[in-house]
Amino acid sequence: MAFIEVHDLVKEYKVNIRNKGLIGSIKSLLIPEYTMKSAVDGINFTIEEGETVGFIGPNGAGKSTTVKMLTGILVPTSGSITIGGLSPYKDRKLNTAKLGVVFGQRSQLWWDLPVIDTFDLLKYIYKIPENIHKSNIEHFSEILGLDEFIKQPVRQLSLGQRMRAEIAASLLHNPEIIFFDEPTIGLDVVAKEKIREFVKFINKERNTTMLFTTHDMVDIEKTCDRMIIIDHGKKIYDGTVEEIKDTYGGNRILSVEFGQNYENILMSGLELIEEKGNKKHFKFAKDDFQVSYLIQKLSQQYEILDITVQEPEIDGIIREIYQGGIKLNESLSGVC
Numbered sequence: 001m002a003f004i005e006v007h008d009l010v011k012e013y014k015v016n017i018r019n020k021g022l023i024g025s026i027k028s029l030l031i032p033e034y035t036m037k038s039a040v041d042g043i044n045f046t047i048e049e050g051e052t053v054g055f056i057g058p059n060g061a062g063k064s065t066t067v068k069m070l071t072g073i074l075v076p077t078s079g080s081i082t083i084g085g086l087s088p089y090k091d092r093k094l095n096t097a098k099l100g101v102v103f104g105q106r107s108q109l110w111w112d113l114p115v116i117d118t119f120d121l122l123k124y125i126y127k128i129p130e131n132i133h134k135s136n137i138e139h140f141s142e143i144l145g146l147d148e149f150i151k152q153p154v155r156q157l158s159l160g161q162r163m164r165a166e167i168a169a170s171l172l173h174n175p176e177i178i179f180f181d182e183p184t185i186g187l188d189v190v191a192k193e194k195i196r197e198f199v200k201f202i203n204k205e206r207n208t209t210m211l212f213t214t215h216d217m218v219d220i221e222k223t224c225d226r227m228i229i230i231d232h233g234k235k236i237y238d239g240t241v242e243e244i245k246d247t248y249g250g251n252r253i254l255s256v257e258f259g260q261n262y263e264n265i266l267m268s269g270l271e272l273i274e275e276k277g278n279k280k281h282f283k284f285a286k287d288d289f290q291v292s293y294l295i296q297k298l299s300q301q302y303e304i305l306d307i308t309v310q311e312p313e314i315d316g317i318i319r320e321i322y323q324g325g326i327k328l329n330e331s332l333s334g335v336c
């Protein structure tokens with residue numbers, strides 16, 4: 001049995017149907033009508049102890065809803081979740097001791113208290129033994145440089161300082177699993193790098209299982225062994241960052257708008273991956289063909305209105321996936 005097991009997970013929200021116009025709005029107020037909306041629509045995955053997994057997807061894909069169910073904040077409509085054999089919502093109290101959560105956009109620190117006072121309060125909340133609490137504070141202070149601001153009230157800290165304090169606070173009780181929600185949002189490149197290095201270090205040192213939701217692909221590349229991509233509440237990819245880069249990063253995408261809708265465009269080196277009328281997207285191996293050669297060959301045979309080449313960065317690959325420009329190969333996507 002894996003450390004985290006998620007089976008056929010579904011979360012539906014009841015949403016109010018708003019009628020248009022003033023009369024419609026009044027009607028909606030007086031006689032409210034509802035519909036059910038699937039935010040998470042039958043997701044399956046497992047995570048082993050000590051794995052670092054990036055959980056990504058476009059806005060509204062269902063990431064936060066899934067994480068809220070994993071942390072026990074929300075109860076699934078159907079399906080099941082177990083973490084270390086326990087249900088996050090049924091065994092919420094037991095689970096809390098095992099979990100740590102870091103929100104980039106919200107704080108778990110007491111705003112008016114010095115950082116060290118929050119750390120002391122957390123000792124009582126989580127019933128952390130004195131020796132563990134003390135050695136963790138010393139250890140985290142040394143690596144994260146907390147000493148320079150540990151006695152200052154949280155409201156006086158810079159964003160980078162606050163995030164270092166947040167991460168230390170979430171690890172004080174030695175959680176088995178930690179959820180990071182946009183942990184580097186708004187930070188400068190140096191601060192982002194420090195946080196990524198620290199997180200990686202803790203994962204290696206303590207074998208802490210880590211799950212990240214982020215829109216920053218560098219976070220995923222630098223800290224995660226694996227990523228799960230979800231879209232419209234469904235899992236569309238589950239595999240390593242390297243696999244997706246090897247398969248799609250060795251290639252570039254040539255997007256061509258033709259003067260007419262040509263059928264069966266055949267050219268050595270170009271593989272048609274998607275077409276919408278006159279617009280066609282081809283994949284080609286960047287090491288095998290020069291872009292200028294391909295453009296020249298195409299324009300000799302076809303009328304071309306516009307042509308663009310997309311770079312094979314992970315950001316670009318993910319953007320293409322979100323926009324439907326790359327259809328994930330089922331054997332690669334790990335989706336059953």
Ligand SMILES: Nc1ncnc2c1ncn2[C@@H]1O[C@H](COP(=O)(O)OP(=O)(O)OP(=O)(O)O)[C@@H](O)[C@H]1O
Pocket residue numbers: 013014015037038039057058059060061062063064065066
């Ligand atoms: N409390 C709610 N009531 C109704 N619908 C909701 C509620 N919370 C989320 N949703 C809807 O569920 C869908 C998934 O939302 P969710 O917040 O899980 O997405 P997300 O992937 O975390 O997005 P983002 O990257 O923008 O944070 C969205 O369409 C959202 O509007």
